[in-house]
Amino acid sequence: MATTERSFVETVWDFFCSLKLTLFLLISLALTSIIGTVLPQGQLPPEYVAQISPTKLQIYTKLGFFDMYHSWWFISLLYIFSLNLVSCSIKRLPHVFKFVSEPTLVLSESARNAYSLRREIAVSGPMEKCRESLAAFLGAEFSSPVVTEHNGELHLFSQKSAWSRLGVYVVHLSILVIFVGAIIGSLSGYKGFVSIVEGTSINTVEGRNGNQIPLGFEVLCEKFSVDFYATGAPKEFRSILTVLENGKPVPGYSQVKVIVNHPLTYKGITFYQSSYGQASEGSEHYITVTPRSGGAPEKIAVHEGAAVTLSDGTMVKLLEATQEVRQFAPGFSGPAARVEVTRKGATPQTFIIFKDFPEMNAQRGDALIFGYDGTNARMYTGLQVAKDPGVWVVWLGCTLMVIGLYIAFFMSHKRIWLVISKGHARIYGNASKNQAAFEMQFDAIAAKFQQLKI
Amino acid sequence: MTSSMFFNVATFAYLISMIVFFAFLAGKNKTVGLAGSLIAYAGLAVHTLAIGLRWKESYDMGVGHAPMSNLYESIVFFAWTIVLLFAYIDLKYKYRIIGAFVIPFALLGMAWAQLGMNTGIEPLVPALQSNWLLYHVITCFLGYAAFAVACGISIMYLIKAALEGNDSSAQAGGLMSMFPPLKVLDDLNYRAIMIGFPLLTLGIITGAAWANYAWGTYWSWDPKETWSLIVWFVYAAFLHARFTRGWVGKRAAWLSVIGFAATIFCYLGVNLFLSGLHSYGGGAK
Ligand code: HEM
Numbered sequence: 001m002a003t004t005e006r007s008f009v010e011t012v013w014d015f016f017c018s019l020k021l022t023l024f025l026l027i028s029l030a031l032t033s034i035i036g037t038v039l040p041q042g043q044l045p046p047e048y049v050a051q052i053s054p055t056k057l058q059i060y061t062k063l064g065f066f067d068m069y070h071s072w073w074f075i076s077l078l079y080i081f082s083l084n085l086v087s088c089s090i091k092r093l094p095h096v097f098k099f100v101s102e103p104t105l106v107l108s109e110s111a112r113n114a115y116s117l118r119r120e121i122a123v124s125g126p127m128e129k130c131r132e133s134l135a136a137f138l139g140a141e142f143s144s145p146v147v148t149e150h151n152g153e154l155h156l157f158s159q160k161s162a163w164s165r166l167g168v169y170v171v172h173l174s175i176l177v178i179f180v181g182a183i184i185g186s187l188s189g190y191k192g193f194v195s196i197v198e199g200t201s202i203n204t205v206e207g208r209n210g211n212q213i214p215l216g217f218e219v220l221c222e223k224f225s226v227d228f229y230a231t232g233a234p235k236e237f238r239s240i241l242t243v244l245e246n247g248k249p250v251p252g253y254s255q256v257k258v259i260v261n262h263p264l265t266y267k268g269i270t271f272y273q274s275s276y277g278q279a280s281e282g283s284e285h286y287i288t289v290t291p292r293s294g295g296a297p298e299k300i301a302v303h304e305g306a307a308v309t310l311s312d313g314t315m316v317k318l319l320e321a322t323q324e325v326r327q328f329a330p331g332f333s334g335p336a337a338r339v340e341v342t343r344k345g346a347t348p349q350t351f352i353i354f355k356d357f358p359e360m361n362a363q364r365g366d367a368l369i370f371g372y373d374g375t376n377a378r379m380y381t382g383l384q385v386a387k388d389p390g391v392w393v394v395w396l397g398c399t400l401m402v403i404g405l406y407i408a409f410f411m412s413h414k415r416i417w418l419v420i421s422k423g424h425a426r427i428y429g430n431a432s433k434n435q436a437a438f439e440m441q442f443d444a445i446a447a448k449f450q451q452l453k454i
Numbered sequence: 455m456t457s458s459m460f461f462n463v464a465t466f467a468y469l470i471s472m473i474v475f476f477a478f479l480a481g482k483n484k485t486v487g488l489a490g491s492l493i494a495y496a497g498l499a500v501h502t503l504a505i506g507l508r509w510k511e512s513y514d515m516g517v518g519h520a521p522m523s524n525l526y527e528s529i530v531f532f533a534w535t536i537v538l539l540f541a542y543i544d545l546k547y548k549y550r551i552i553g554a555f556v557i558p559f560a561l562l563g564m565a566w567a568q569l570g571m572n573t574g575i576e577p578l579v580p581a582l583q584s585n586w587l588l589y590h591v592i593t594c595f596l597g598y599a600a601f602a603v604a605c606g607i608s609i610m611y612l613i614k615a616a617l618e619g620n621d622s623s624a625q626a627g628g629l630m631s632m633f634p635p636l637k638v639l640d641d642l643n644y645r646a647i648m649i650g651f652p653l654l655t656l657g658i659i660t661g662a663a664w665a666n667y668a669w670g671t672y673w674s675w676d677p678k679e680t681w682s683l684i685v686w687f688v689y690a691a692f693l694h695a696r697f698t699r700g701w702v703g704k705r706a707a708w709l710s711v712i713g714f715a716a717t718i719f720c721y722l723g724v725n726l727f728l729s730g731l732h733s734y735g736g737g738a739k
Contacts (some may be wrong), residue, residue: 016529019694019697019698020698022691022694023691023694023695023698023701026687026688026690026691026694027687027688027691029687030684030687030688030691030716032686033680033683033687036675036680037677037680037681037724037728038728041675069675182673191670192670227518234576235577260668261584261586261667261668261669263668263670270670272668272669272670274669279735384669385670386669386670386671388650388666388670388671388672391666391672394662394672395663398659398662398663401653401659402652402656402659403656405651405652405654405655409648409651409652
């Protein structure tokens with residue numbers, strides 16, 4: 001009974017230690033990850049729901065395909081992956097430590113035949129003298145040896161970078177550290193969004209699922225502005241933000257410029273410039289109407305979508321207005337408005353009037369010249385908000401991973417043995433990685449070795 | 455722009471180099487092999503010059519930035535790194551014949567870029583105005599180039615393994631005598647991936663660092679991110695395959711080929727077939 005139980009435990013343990021499982025997991029993770037790049041994730045767009053059959057939709061939803069990276073089976077794969085990593089390391093680490101702490105001081109016959117890097121010289125002096133000069137030689141050329149006497153032979157062993165054998169374990173540990181960072185972030189951090197109209201402040205942001213998250217302080221948007229390239233594409237948009245505590249600006253956090261790629265962080269919460277727009281609600285636009293025949297210009301104020309009647313009975317309706325007309329009217333720039341003008345008894349006419357191109361407005365051959373004077377509308381800035389206390393753990397893991405990979409791939413454990421017997425001495429070399437590079441080093445040492453006269 | 459002209463010259467040089475390498479493969483004349491390498495190096499020199507010039511031209515236009523901001527520029531850089539890595543392997547390991555299987559990747563990229571793409575220098579949109587762009591793109595593409603080289607070597611491995619497996623007389627003479635021994639090909643494949651894997655890892659990390667800096671999330675399962683992780687999984691599998699009985703040799707070579715196919719999909723396919731945050735989408739004419 002006890003033996004079968006034990007062997008069952010052993011079977012499970014062997015299963016979790018197996019590198020075949022690692023391959024299976026790595027390939028499964030690669031294959032299943034594809035699903036989430038092909039199917040939409042999160043909130044499904046209505047067009048997608050309309051074009052997929054209801055049974056498919058139901059099956060995919062059941063399987064968690066629409067949020068697959070958080071589905072129970074994907075997370076389970078990651079747990080098994082971590083278990084695999086941990087058990088494999090537990091199984092092998094002691095072996096590696098032993099390898100490092102108890103090196104092979106005495107080179108056996110079979111190992112001597114296995115190593116291709118070897119040279120021999122004839123020695124005639126007494127053992128004790130050979131030992132001294134060869135130990136000094138190894139110490140000068142490579143690293144100080146440990147001397148062991150065995151079966152009438154002297155074994156001089158020296159090594160370099162033995163600890164580099166731990167490199168892969170640093171890599172494996174780093175993966176777990178990154179997981180821990182990600183878990184901390186998902187348990188005690190959040191992602192949100194907020195839009196702030198110029199001149200106003202907020203103290204809560206909207207979380208992913210629409211909940212309001214209090215910040216514990218206020219953020220005031222002092223000003224917002226945009227620059228454009230000649231092509232009309234946005235070049236830079238910037239918010240000037242001030243952090244307020246109890247209604248007072250916090251020193252050092254007053255009038256901070258926030259642009260894309262230059263966020264603002266206060267008390268672990270970071271604000272990222274992400275979008276902008278015009279807060280059109282309730283704002284007025286100003287239009288000047290001048291009779292071509294001369295006479296007093298008439299100034300009107302109108303809301304977007306609303307109409308105003310001029311003193312001569314002409315109706316002016318403001319269809320829409322923009323702060324940058326370039327993408328609608330190539331060759332023009334700056335603020336502009338599209339208006340619909342209905343003269344008394346005539347059919348309505350629709351045209352664009354520009355703020356910065358009055359001569360264009362004048363060129364229209366009507367009795368009335370329309371000019372756009374701009375708006376009192378304020379801009380709002382759209383900010384992505386994030387709090388992630390686990391992010392430093394993630395970066396720590398990433399750093400460990402890069403260091404570990406460097407050690408694992410580009411450093412090697414190099415060993416040299418010198419075996420002194422009656423009448424001759426032999427030198428052997430071995431490296432855990434990059435045998436070719438070590439061979440050159442060994443050849444140089446061996447060449448000097450063969451010059452020795454002892 | 456003068457840089458365009460130099461890019462065309464480099465493309466042409468790679469074409470000639472490839473043809474000469476094929477002649478080397480067929481004729482086994484050492485001088486021909488040397489010519490193939492020298493032409494590739496000349497192409498690389500002109501290519502380097504052209505990238506430098508394009509960089510300068512962007513400053514002359516007043517929209518100065520490193521030439522790595524759109525699909526065209528990234529392909530040109532990708533091809534450059536492939537030839538650079540070939541030169542490294544050629545000079546260090548002296549297996550020139552690998553050029554016949556690696557230079558075609560560079561040529562393919564350059565030809566597509568020169569013939570099929572909008573080559574204009576564009577100003578940077580706000581999201582790309584960051585030094586992270588440079589770190590991210592350089593590490594990713596160096597990694598991709600190493601994988602391209604590994605893929606070329608793996609194809610050689612698979613061809614040689616297939617021919618020698620079926621017909622032992624092929625081992626004696628024929629085309630195969632030009633190929634390095636299977637053991638060497640396997641080792642070179644591993645070495646190329648040993649360069650590529652840490653670079654890809656750095657590429658993913660710099661991408662995550664940038665994403666975190668620019669919008670507060672280091673990982674959002676965006677298709678491009680996910681595909682880079684898929685590529686990473688495949689090469690991690692390759693690295694572990696070496697320690698697993700039954701996975702060494704042919705299967706490892708196939709993993710390397712599949713890994714490069716996934717790399718190409720990550721680089722191009724994601725933009726052509728899937729949607730996401732990355733900017734290399736709009737480059738094709
Ligand atoms: C994606 C995740 C992983 C990465 C990036 C990774 C990375 C590596 C690297 C770079 C090596 C060194 C290869 C070489 O020396 O040539 C290695 C070796 C190894 N890995 Fe992983 N590994 C991962 C997951 C795992 C897991 C889950 C296990 C658990 C079983 C594992 C077990 C091993 C073992 C046993 C070795 C061989 C060590 C040796 O022979 O000295 N790895 N791994």
